[in-house]
Amino acid sequence: MSEKTMFKLQLPTDPRWANVAEGNLEEILTDHAWCEQKAASNAITLITMIPEYEEIVTELLEIAQEELDHFQQVHAIIKERGYKFGQARKDDYVNELMKFIPKGLSRTQFIVERMLFAAMIEARSCERFKVLSDNIKDQELADFYRELMISEANHYTAFIGYAKRLMDPEKVKARWEEWLAYEASIIKSYGKEERIHG
Ligand SMILES: [Fe+2]
Ligand SMILES: [Fe+2]
Numbered sequence: 476m477s478e479k480t481m482f483k484l485q486l487p488t489d490p491r492w493a494n495v496a497e498g499n500l501e502e503i504l505t506d507h508a509w510c511e512q513k514a515a516s517n518a519i520t521l522i523t524m525i526p527e528y529e530e531i532v533t534e535l536l537e538i539a540q541e542e543l544d545h546f547q548q549v550h551a552i553i554k555e556r557g558y559k560f561g562q563a564r565k566d567d568y569v570n571e572l573m574k575f576i577p578k579g580l581s582r583t584q585f586i587v588e589r590m591l592f593a594a595m596i597e598a599r600s601c602e603r604f605k606v607l608s609d610n611i612k613d614q615e616l617a618d619f620y621r622e623l624m625i626s627e628a629n630h631y632t633a634f635i636g637y638a639k640r641l642m643d644p645e646k647v648k649a650r651w652e653e654w655l656a657y658e659a660s661i662i663k664s665y666g667k668e669e670r671i672h673g
Pocket of ligand 1: 511514541542545627
């Protein structure tokens with residue numbers, strides 16, 4: 476199954492990005508570790524927004540723990556390889572995605588947007604992990620990224636599912652199409668740097 480049919484992402488990542496990433500593993504692993512930290516933090520933030528949705532909170536707690544586990548795994552690889560774990564990198568891609576959330580929404584609309592924002596990052600991250608896994612020569616990391624790819628694909632589905640529990644699923648579906656189109660318009664300028672979303 477291609478990345479495109481997996482997520483309906485409109486633009487696939489050029490596989491040459493994986494070579495750029497492999498050229499600086501210390502940098503990509505540091506950036507990746509912080510992506511996992513942000514994913515864990517984001518899941519916790521979402522919990523603070525919807526405490527009354529018991530089931531969603533229960534699932535978000537699991538996601539937060541999984542992301543923290545990913546963070547720990549990437550950090551362990553950085554240590555094992557003797558790399559330096561640097562400061563958090565800024566993520567221009569994620570910042571640009573965030574701008575797509577309109578101002579002045581109702582509480583429910585805002586939470587739905589935050590779920591779609593999270594789903595978008597999961598979808599593209601998963602696609603990036605697949606491109607890494609398919610293209611890098613480092614076998615340990617290729618296997619590692621294949622495992623993470625599966626986990627992030629499940630997160631993507633979960634976030635879309637939460638949005639559909641909060642609002643008319645047809646409306647969510649239509650809005651998701653708009654997110655995909657917006658994402659395609661910004662991802663064009665990426666794919667050149669040794670960053671997970673770079
Ligand atoms: Fe993760
Ligand atoms: Fe994730």
